[in-house]
Amino acid sequence: MNYQKYKKFETIKLPDRTWPDNEITKAPIWTSVDLRDGNQALITPMKIEEKVMMFQLLVDMGFKEIEVGFPSSSQIEYDFLRILIDENLVPDDVTVQVLTQAREHLIRKTFESLEGLPKAIVHIYNSTSILQRDVVFHKGQDEIKKIAVEGVKLVKELAQEFKGEVLLEYSPESFTGTEVEYALEVCEAVMDEWEASSDKKVIINLPSTVEMSSPNVYADQIEWMCRNFKDRSRVIVSLHAHNDRGCGVAASELGIMAGADRVEGTLFGNGERTGNVDIITLALNMFTQGVNPELDCSKINDIKHVFEKVTKMEIPPRHPYVGQLVFTAFSGSHQDAINKGMQCYRERNAGIWEVPYLPIDPSDLGRQYEPIVRINSQSGKGGVSYVMDSMYGYHLPKGLQADFAKVIQDISEEEGEVSPERVYDTFVEQYVENNQPYKLIKQQLIDISEENEEHERKAVLILEDHGVVKEIIGYGNGPIDAVKDAFNSNGFIGSHLLDYSEHALTSGSSSKAAAYVHLRLKGSAIQEFGVGVHPNIATATIMAIVSGLNRLYQRKAGM
Structure with missing residues (x-):
């Protein structure tokens, strides 16, 4: 290596520089x-x-x-x-x-x-x-x-x-x-x-x-x-x-x-x-x-x-703060010191973070310290739901836990160990961003209780149906009822609502909510889950219904 082909960068004269003391x-x-x-x-x-x-x-x-x-x-x-x-x-x-x-x-x-x-x-x-x-x-x-x-x-x-x-x-x-x-x-x-x-x-x-x-x-x-x-x-x-x-x-x-x-x-x-x-x-x-x-970097996994x-780029596993392995200790002595440090932090309730090997509290970034969370073909719904809850803030209903665990098990049987990031990405792909053949574009829920004796809500939905933009309208005694009616009464795939739940994902003015629906195909025993995530809980609910209908459609079609 011919280092002599390079010359030293010429610095400037600033003997009384002040920045080192700032x-x-x-x-x-x-x-x-x-x-x-x-x-x-x-x-x-x-x-x-x-x-x-x-x-x-x-x-x-x-x-x-x-x-x-x-x-x-x-x-x-x-x-x-x-x-x-x-x-x-x-x-x-x-x-x-x-x-x-x-x-x-x-x-x-x-x-x-x-x-x-x-x-x-x-x-x-x-x-x-x-x-x-x-x-x-x-x-x-x-x-x-x-x-x-x-x-x-x-x-x-x-x-x-x-x-x-x-x-x-x-x-x-x-x-x-x-x-x-x-x-x-x-x-x-x-x-x-x-x-x-x-x-x-x-x-x-x-x-x-x-x-x-x-x-x-x-x-x-x-x-x-x-x-x-x-x-x-x-x-x-x-x-x-x-x-x-x-x-x-x-x-x-x-x-x-x-x-x-x-x-x-x-x-x-x-x-x-x-x-x-x-x-x-x-x-x-x-x-x-x-x-x-x-x-706001409090949801670093979502940002990632x-x-x-x-x-289309992958963040290296050792990247500061966000890399897959930065809050993972493989060394036994490191694991022991971290666990003892975190125990003292909780017991002393001092308010100042001081834990060996962890310069930042992982929970401040929506992450956690674990020696390593491993998900493989032997992991049940408990392991998968633990990852989704503790690392990503999703409190999956029990039925969805079992349904999603089967999805991850299929992946792990073919590929081996599944990382928490892969678990999360698969969940989003399967349940949150499932938008075929129906894709919600815009929604409006209108209170008609004073002008309509039979119904309290009117739902106006603009969506893509197999690539064609349509407007559909439904009526019901609540937002979910009205949205379901919009689909059921306009020639779309029919469904019954079996269960619904929701919770906040984050806190603060920019918080988001997660909504979960459990649907059964009309005239059939086929059941599917849908998930919606949005700052507006009504929108999140409608997105969950659309996702669930898409999963029912795909299941019925054998996709």
Whole structure:
């Protein structure tokens, strides 16, 4: 290995640096770039419906700034943003961010895509590094700076015509490979063109586009920039670290200590090459130090499930906090120490988490510590229901426990041991997301008790039936009765309700409920279960009925 072909990264002079003595005491402004930086790094980029699913996950977690894409780069990026706007999917407290190169036709196309938004961050960039100026652009410093300033000038002109509010973000791409003095010169020119002030701040994003040095050097660069802005009050300093040296989290933590206000990153570090900084790890690192991360990671398995579903990527088993094995101890001495530590924690009721080998209480993430939960062909309904209850919060009715245990037993007899994650994924696939041939699109339950002596509820359902959208109406003395009547009286597969139950899955304003139904096919002994999960319990119930009907249909058809 010819190490002499490489040269040491040149550090900057900052002998009086202050960041080593600083502490992280509050969360930065979090900005997710999963839908742009993360998506462009996928082998199979997300489809629009998957993008919507990811966007909703990010909103549910508490992100207030979300970069949704590069709408001027492709039609799917453009169409996705239009869906978010036209279908009113962007909450009032969430600001959409869009990326564009500092090029005229791309900037104009970007503003066209934003029409109808009350507020947006327009993020423009151009590369400023020594290497790219030399081998890619063949331009000098003044020419590169002019590209940035002309881009901002056009954004300012279009922002004046735009009906909503436009916030400017500028990135000197490959900042870490740029002379700090020149990076500062370009950023100041950008802010001057924008006429930035303490009341009209500019986000200056200082990306480690390629991680080129140890994290302390990035911190020095950030502190140098923060010190030397001529008016620090008009700048929101943002970090965007990549992970080429495996130090993205460390670099970002030190960058926050060095004065940064904001962090751009992705869930679980998905991104180009070795990835972006992992916001989940960053946030939970703060959490374990007693700092409110201002992101909800309390249902980490659900977050993992959605992420893997839309990205088609698997999270490694040793990934911090979320990996399958991070709360599993194989060593006997580790198991003994953990068990004794948890026993002392419960007995002393001290309120401060201190358990050997576990820097975080797994229950804070909706997980648990177990030496290992093993499910195989010899596991009965008790083992399967234990996994679903203790790890995922589903209190399965007894009949469903037995029904689902048979499904898992069939898998284990063919494949061997079944992981808890596989148990959960199978449950969701079989009972929650079973949407063929019927798929619920929209529902409305109307109280008609004052105008109808016979019935109290009217159910209006819009659904797909074998791919054809239909509207059906039913009446009953309650929501379930009305929904069943809508199916039974409109030529759909008929059923009798044998049992129903429900419970909350999570707590808080964004809580979800699980509803379970046990149905019997009319004129038959065939029985099936359906499960619905939704923040609205009525919707969850209807989804459960539709799932159960689909299972009855598939069973009857021998599918």
